[in-house]
Amino acid sequence: MGHLDHAAYGWLTPVLSYVMATIGAALGLRCTVRALAATGPSRRNWLLTAASAFATCIWTMHFIAMLGFHITGTEIHYNVPLTLLSLLVALLVVGAGLFAVGYGRDRGRSLVLGGLTTGLGVASMHYLGMAALRLHGRISYDPLIVGISVALAVVAATAALWAALHIRSPLAVAGASLLMGGAVSSMHYTGMMAVGVRVTPSAQALPGATALQFIFPLAVGLGSYLFITAAFVALSPTADERAAFASASASASASASSSASASVPLSVSATASGPVSVEGSGPVSAAGSGPAPASATAGPRPPVRRAEPTR
DSSP, X not given: OOOEESOTTTTHHHHHHHHHHHHHHHHHHHHHHHHHHOOTHHHHHHHHHHXXXXXXXXXXXXXXXHHTOEETTBOOEEXXXXXXXXXXXXXXXXXXXXXXXXXXXXHHHHHHHHHHHHHHHHHHHHHHHHHTEEOSXXXXXXXXXXXXXXXXXXXXXXXXXXXXXXXXXXXXXHHHHHHHHHHHHHHHHHHHHTEEEEEOOOOSOOOSBOIIIIIHHXXXXXXXXXXXXXXXXXXXXXXXXXXXXXXXXXXXXXXXXXXXHHTSOOOOOOOOOSOEEOTTSOEEOTTOSSBOOHHHHSOOOOOOOOOOOOO
């Protein structure tokens, strides 16, 4: 049996993996809170963002932890297609769980179904990632510990979805994220405790890519995605903020309209063209004050004859 070292770089990889799990959990929870407060396409978009954050953080946590996994007597390479498939599985199952909770009418039933689906998917992602390992030897698993790790994954996923439904304040989200990061990391290292490796020394080159060739750059890229998504979520206004802004804009428009109406003087203009006569009192001017001027009461003037030019 080969000697397995799960922390070849000391506490560096366990701490980094926990930090990534916590950041992703916090980001996923905030996106889910936004989704539950939204409607229509906005809810769908926020749920997709939450699913990508959760799945990315789980996958990145797993492979950051795997950077510290060493086996004496053999190198470790990774099958690239299987590794990418494990990321796709994480995205799909986490998305399915979040959409079940986000659109389910019966919250209790949706929570159980979503937690079970997501937990089994996270465990599948973990063991698919382990199946992507290429080494000189054979990997075996302890079934009891595998079962415990799967149960931990289901519990962690259900707790994450419950938190997404019931937690709203930023302080509570931060606390829940710390707990979820610990739960996801515990699931990973519990699953690693189930691993046994029988090394078969060989000089043959291993297929696949090394961790530094493939896993590390991909983890850095996904970590950058999480950072950009976090900035987007932080800068996006919440539903309450948008409602307050719309209310303030409407009040400002109404005040401006009232001010404009008050500043315009009211005037009454006479529309009658010609003399207005009142029975028994003679002609009256259009303004109605006193008799009309002579020009208004006189008859038609005689035509003016023009002088003919002398020949």
